Amino acid sequence: MSTTEIEGTVEMTDAIQEESEVISLCSFHAGEAVFGIDTRKVCEVLGERDLHRVPMAPMFIGGVVPYRGEVLTTVNFRALLSLGEYAGKSCVLVLEDDEAAERFGLVVDSVGGVVTLSLDMLEANPCTLEPRDRWLFDGAYKMRTGLMVQLDPQRLRPARLAETGLFQQRTDGGTDASTDRR
Amino acid sequence: MSRGDGKLCELMVSRLRPDKEGVDDLTKEFIAESQEGLDRMERCLTELETRPEDGELVGEIFRVVHTIKGTTGFLGFDRLEKLAHTGEHLLSALRDGKLAVTSELISGLLLLMDGLRSILTLIEETGGEGARFSDEDGALIAELSMLRGQTQEIGEARALPVKSIAEARQIAEPAAALSPTSSGSASGVSDKTLRIDVSVLNRMMNLVGELVLTRNQMLQSGLAEANFPELSRRLDSVTADLRETVMQARMQPVGNLFGKFPRMVRDLANTCGRSVRMEFSGQETGLDKSLLEAIKDPLTHAVRNAVDHGIEAPGLRVLAGKPAEGCLRLKAFHQSGSVVIEVSDDGGGIALERVLAKAVERKLVTAEQAAAMSEREALQLIFLPGFSTAAAVTTVSGRGVGMDVVRANVERVGGSVEVESRLGVGTTLRLRVPLTLAIVPSLVVRSGGQSFALPQSALVELVDLPNGDAGQLVQQIGTTEVYRLRESLLPMVWLDRLLGLEPYFAETQRSHYIAVLEAEGCRYGLVVDDLVSPEEIVVKPLSAVLREIGVFSGATVLGNGTLALILDVGATAARAGVKPVEEEMVELKTIVAQELQEISLLVFEARSRERTALPLSVVERIESVPIRQIEYAGGRAMLQYRGELLPLRDEGNVLVEMEAEHARGEDAVATVLICGAPGGERKLRFGMVVRKVLDVSAGTLLEGDKAVDGIQLALVKEKVTVVQREFEMSTKAAWREVA
Numbered sequence: 004m005s006t007t008e009i010e011g012t013v014e015m016t017d018a019i020q021e022e023s024e025v026i027s028l029c030s031f032h033a034g035e036a037v038f039g040i041d042t043r044k045v046c047e048v049l050g051e052r053d054l055h056r057v058p059m060a061p062m063f064i065g066g067v068v069p070y071r072g073e074v075l076t077t078v079n080f081r082a083l084l085s086l087g088e089y090a091g092k093s094c095v096l097v098l099e100d101d102e103a104a105e106r107f108g109l110v111v112d113s114v115g116g117v118v119t120l121s122l123d124m125l126e127a128n129p130c131t132l133e134p135r136d137r138w139l140f141d142g143a144y145k146m147r148t149g150l151m152v153q154l155d156p157q158r159l160r161p162a163r164l165a166e167t168g169l170f171q172q173r174t175d176g177g178t179d180a181s182t183d184r185r
Numbered sequence: 186m187s188r189g190d191g192k193l194c195e196l197m198v199s200r201l202r203p204d205k206e207g208v209d210d211l212t213k214e215f216i217a218e219s220q221e222g223l224d225r226m227e228r229c230l231t232e233l234e235t236r237p238e239d240g241e242l243v244g245e246i247f248r249v250v251h252t253i254k255g256t257t258g259f260l261g262f263d264r265l266e267k268l269a270h271t272g273e274h275l276l277s278a279l280r281d282g283k284l285a286v287t288s289e290l291i292s293g294l295l296l297l298m299d300g301l302r303s304i305l306t307l308i309e310e311t312g313g314e315g316a317r318f319s320d321e322d323g324a325l326i327a328e329l330s331m332l333r334g335q336t337q338e339i340g341e342a343r344a345l346p347v348k349s350i351a352e353a354r355q356i357a358e359p360a361a362a363l364s365p366t367s368s369g370s371a372s373g374v375s376d377k378t379l380r381i382d383v384s385v386l387n388r389m390m391n392l393v394g395e396l397v398l399t400r401n402q403m404l405q406s407g408l409a410e411a412n413f414p415e416l417s418r419r420l421d422s423v424t425a426d427l428r429e430t431v432m433q434a435r436m437q438p439v440g441n442l443f444g445k446f447p448r449m450v451r452d453l454a455n456t457c458g459r460s461v462r463m464e465f466s467g468q469e470t471g472l473d474k475s476l477l478e479a480i481k482d483p484l485t486h487a488v489r490n491a492v493d494h495g496i497e498a499p500g501l502r503v504l505a506g507k508p509a510e511g512c513l514r515l516k517a518f519h520q521s522g523s524v525v526i527e528v529s530d531d532g533g534g535i536a537l538e539r540v541l542a543k544a545v546e547r548k549l550v551t552a553e554q555a556a557a558m559s560e561r562e563a564l565q566l567i568f569l570p571g572f573s574t575a576a577a578v579t580t581v582s583g584r585g586v587g588m589d590v591v592r593a594n595v596e597r598v599g600g601s602v603e604v605e606s607r608l609g610v611g612t613t614l615r616l617r618v619p620l621t622l623a624i625v626p627s628l629v630v631r632s633g634g635q636s637f638a639l640p641q642s643a644l645v646e647l648v649d650l651p652n653g654d655a656g657q658l659v660q661q662i663g664t665t666e667v668y669r670l671r672e673s674l675l676p677m678v679w680l681d682r683l684l685g686l687e688p689y690f691a692e693t694q695r696s697h698y699i700a701v702l703e704a705e706g707c708r709y710g711l712v713v714d715d716l717v718s719p720e721e722i723v724v725k726p727l728s729a730v731l732r733e734i735g736v737f738s739g740a741t742v743l744g745n746g747t748l749a750l751i752l753d754v755g756a757t758a759a760r761a762g763v764k765p766v767e768e769e770m771v772e773l774k775t776i777v778a779q780e781l782q783e784i785s786l787l788v789f790e791a792r793s794r795e796r797t798a799l800p801l802s803v804v805e806r807i808e809s810v811p812i813r814q815i816e817y818a819g820g821r822a823m824l825q826y827r828g829e830l831l832p833l834r835d836e837g838n839v840l841v842e843m844e845a846e847h848a849r850g851e852d853a854v855a856t857v858l859i860c861g862a863p864g865g866e867r868k869l870r871f872g873m874v875v876r877k878v879l880d881v882s883a884g885t886l887l888e889g890d891k892a893v894d895g896i897q898l899a900l901v902k903e904k905v906t907v908v909q910r911e912f913e914m915s916t917k918a919a920w921r922e923v924a
Contacts, residue, residue: 053747055635055740055747055748055749055750056635057731057734057737057750058633058635058684058685058686058736058750059684059685059734059736060730060731060734061730064730064731067727067731067740067748067750068748069742069746069748073725074725074726074727074739074740074741074742074748076727076728076730076731105728107728161728161729161730161731162728162729162730164730165730165733
């Protein structure tokens, strides 16, 4: 479903391309919306994976998944958007953070493909955005098919998410562990 | 754990790094060899002081110095050669019996050793021996020559050498004063290289070859092939062997570390005006090299503390009715998957009121808190940062860098520190470190539909908790559940509830299991849904966010490819609110138990309606044997068991009944206890046919005069039980121990 859309955008962007102001994004879906992350920050896309849940973890943690001899912590993007559990099997984007030299995963519904876009098409976040979304989103690209919201992997790092305190309360499960946490 | 891995990498990187400029391979080898020689010399010297007449020790020291002298001449280090030459001269006089071993002589030789060592370090760092210090060597050389010169006047010339040694000591100070921090950074080539037996290396290579072959075969044969199970078994055994060999190569005897202490203690004792004798045990206990390095500083600190704060001045000791010479014991041994190193002194012990007063003064605790503290809690205060009870700041200790650093260092490698102290009797500091960092034997359990790994080191026992009659054994205190385990109450922690997991109900599930865990002085029963398997797991670190939860110490990939979280047993206890058991109570209990001569007994029924027991230590296995397999020879029942012919004892004529059953065409299976002497001598083994096995429990042997007609009776759970004494002939000595 997503591939056709993306092919469309690629053709479109070819027409208006200007060398210096082009960025390639990896697109993915969560709920209804389409999001994009700079391909340079994406190490690998893991197909449908079973996530190992971690009890008592903050609500935005999707679980852990084995990845190249490491145990990768994943962030559940749907939880960040306060969406319910995804019915199907999720995909994991492995993101790399240069500064902290730490890898982490981002759990999304499905991964589209690589989209090359012109920076001209980027609009800043609207000022009416909620604080949570303001933290997550990094502007949006106006595409013919709709908007593609850009994300900043830096801000998706589990440690940073925990620091902000915006995403602390547990929404899923309704377990008694929430009272245990602070 | 992760840090440990880091260190490992560091170790490897530094070994792979190209050679420092100016130091060629030959010299490096020479330095490493000489340092080892000097370590040996150090040990010999301190031993020589206690056994001055031992000619072999002198010979060994002589050889070390002689080798250094010989090799330096060849490599062209004149300064080193000159010093070694003087030393050799002195030692040869000693060897030929022209000199007597005196304290001054030992000091002189130790200075010689320091001198040699500092030149070696200089060569290692700069590639040259730095001739600019030659004047200072001169003083040392003169000193040594003088020691040699006093051949005839050993007695009268004491005063003079003492003075000059004091001077010389100042010269050697930079090398001798290895403070904990500087010794870390100054560790050169010799600390970062490891000597491995070539045979071990060859074995490793063989195993790697085997691994490659197995891989090739596995790649060529598909999953469906008939020999696949066999191949995976081989892979399993090769991996296990390889792991063991690599571990073995990394293992170093703790003695290597202990060897450095006699000298340090000697110097320290002199500075502090103490008289200290050292005792070692368990030097051969192996420990991973990186761990050995990690505990070096904490241990050094502990030894310093013991000499400076622990052992009193000789005068005070005599007043207290103790021998003037204090005793410092270093002991290493294995205990439940970890290595324990004990530093104990017979000094003054830790004065609790002083500890508390100090803690209040330093505002570490409030006065009210201090008043409410138990002895154990109060002792833990010494591990708080910025705590030192030393009355005066000496050069040796009391600089505020204290036990907190010791604890931090040990805990960093996954170990723990305990302290025990009795005022006026002494103090024991116990460092507990894991054998290795990366691989941990563990038990995989399931709870709430997820797998968790429990480290075996914390696991005491497993108890089956049947769903049906849980009511009798699980009792409620308020809202808390406790389990009655052998007449003590065990707090129960339901893992799924603690972690907020959905209760997981399987149709087939008939019971839960309690894993009795012990960590950091807490003992509790963790209730899990199921036991999966014991597995050796490779610990993978978790990210910071997940570490913060505080209940998991890592994660691991299980054999079936799924993940399991590793439970931090101590932290789980803390989260569940389990408080450490008062240590004193435990001690008291064990003392009581010892007084009553309680032993573990296996209780069974041999003659009908009679309870019989055997000490658990003699029972090796309990086997179910089909009656067909029991054979008779000369009127005696025998069993072929693992290639051995076991005579069977049949006290209750169980076999006769069984044979009758068998004759009627029923399948009869006898229960046989395979018994052997605790010493493990194979000849003494026999089988005991019993009706059924009843229980394992502690029992009290009744006094001899209460015994009836030579039958040894015991009270087990307040029921009279006959203790089998047939064994007495073969295991008389062992019996005395238990009975």
